[in-house]
Amino acid sequence: MKKITIIGATILMTLSLAACGNSSSSSDSSSKSSSAKTAPKAAKVKISTGAVKDATVPGKGTLVMRQLYAAPHGKQSFAAVTVTLNGDTIVDAKIDEFQYVAKSADWTAVPNGDSDFGKGFPKGQILIAKYQNSKPYSALMKKEAKATHTWQENANAIESFVKGKTIDEVKTAVGDVGATKKVSDVVSGATFVDTKGYLQAIYDAATTGMVSTGIETTDNNVTTGQTLAAPHGKQSFAIVTVAMQGDKIADTFVDEFQYVPSSDFGGVPNSDSDFGKTTKAGTVLGSKRANDDAYSSLMKKEAKATHTWQENADAINDFAKGKTIAQLEAATKELDGKTKKSDITDVVSGATFADTDGYLKSIIDAAKLAK
Numbered sequence: 012m013k014k015i016t017i018i019g020a021t022i023l024m025t026l027s028l029a030a031c032g033n034s035s036s037s038s039d040s041s042s043k044s045s046s047a048k049t050a051p052k053a054a055k056v057k058i059s060t061g062a063v064k065d066a067t068v069p070g071k072g073t074l075v076m077r078q079l080y081a082a083p084h085g086k087q088s089f090a091a092v093t094v095t096l097n098g099d100t101i102v103d104a105k106i107d108e109f110q111y112v113a114k115s116a117d118w119t120a121v122p123n124g125d126s127d128f129g130k131g132f133p134k135g136q137i138l139i140a141k142y143q144n145s146k147p148y149s150a151l152m153k154k155e156a157k158a159t160h161t162w163q164e165n166a167n168a169i170e171s172f173v174k175g176k177t178i179d180e181v182k183t184a185v186g187d188v189g190a191t192k193k194v195s196d197v198v199s200g201a202t203f204v205d206t207k208g209y210l211q212a213i214y215d216a217a218t219t220g221m222v223s224t225g226i227e228t229t230d231n232n233v234t235t236g237q238t239l240a241a242p243h244g245k246q247s248f249a250i251v252t253v254a255m256q257g258d259k260i261a262d263t264f265v266d267e268f269q270y271v272p273s274s275d276f277g278g279v280p281n282s283d284s285d286f287g288k289t290t291k292a293g294t295v296l297g298s299k300r301a302n303d304d305a306y307s308s309l310m311k312k313e314a315k316a317t318h319t320w321q322e323n324a325d326a327i328n329d330f331a332k333g334k335t336i337a338q339l340e341a342a343t344k345e346l347d348g349k350t351k352k353s354d355i356t357d358v359v360s361g362a363t364f365a366d367t368d369g370y371l372k373s374i375i376d377a378a379k380l381a382k
Contacts, residue, residue, distance in 0.1 A: 057278065058282060060280055062215070064219070076095050076096075076225065077216050079216035081215060087281070090109075101173050101175065101181065107237070107250065111132065112136060120139060123247065169209050172199070172210075189207050226259075226261045228256060237252045237377055238373065240376060243366040243369055247299070250267075253331075259332075260332050265373070268298055269296075271296075275305045326360065342358055343375070346371070349368070
């Protein structure tokens with residue numbers, strides 16, 4: 012897996028060099044005219060939200076996490092929406108949003124923002140998560156839009172509103188919010204102008220999101236924790252969500268974001284709009300899970316991977332669910348220093364990630380935040 016990190020950097024470097032080459036080759040008018048006639052059109056940026064058609068989803072009696080990427084609020088950001096379900100009932104939901112802001116001491120960048128991943132940021136900007144940066148982002152909301160509630164208060168209000176509702180009830184609420192001028196009449200505590208968009212994103216995640224299967228249970232009394240992490244190298248960051256039932260892990264959802272070639276990968280929502288305008292030419296910010304085929308092909312080609320990214324994520328989830336935090340901590344101690352596939356699979360069956368230890372540690376961190 013570490014070899015993939017090097018290859019990713021090489022791909023981006025190649026793209027940069029190619030761009031420079033095109034610039035220098037147009038030094039006279041005749042070559043400009045010639046290249047103008049023959050130059051291929053720029054490829055249209057693809058979007059990969061993670062939406063799954065006809066997904067196989069266990070029915071009532073099994074916890075399921077579904078995650079989707081959306082653009083509920085304008086063109087400058089994208090949201091990660093994670094919904095925990097039992098049948099058609101929403102047990103819990105988590106919303107976070109990511110946006111570029113001017114680099115300053117007021118903001119905290121996503122993990123690896125100060126490392127190789129951050130080299131993909133637009134000049135003078137950093138990528139931030141709004142949940143982690145609710146205080147400075149809310150100050151901006153107050154200054155620019157006279158907001159009376161913080162970003163986090165709004166997100167929490169929407170998450171609380173959908174908890175315990177059926178998927179169809181959320182669909183009805185989308186229409187109700189669209190028909191009223193006062194959002195808080197429908198969603199208590201919410202003042203987001205785009206509350207309808209967030210509710211729609213939750214509905215879409217619950218019905219079309221990527222799937223992670225949890226434990227079998229009829230008890231919907233769960234708590235959820237979510238964190239941002241850097242479990243694998245310096246070129247990506249992860250969003251990790253864990254549902255807890257009592258002291259045991261009931262389900263997990265892990266995904267990572269990395270700057271990847273736009274020719275082979277789909278970008279997060281708004282990559283074809285304002286959010287993606289300043290991304291380096293030829294690249295997009297993409298989800299590994301939503302681009303499993305493309306990323307797994309790269310793993311196979313460059314690191315001779317025998318399992319896909321998704322298969323590894325599923326194996327780690329299957330290992331974690333039903334265990335306590337203490338049991339996972341014991342497993343990470345067994346994995347410390349082990350990089351051989353055979354040694355790793357001896358501990359976590361089916362997992363071949365060299366950084367399986369890092370993924371388990373990020374799950375532990377998210378589990379400790381569950382509330």
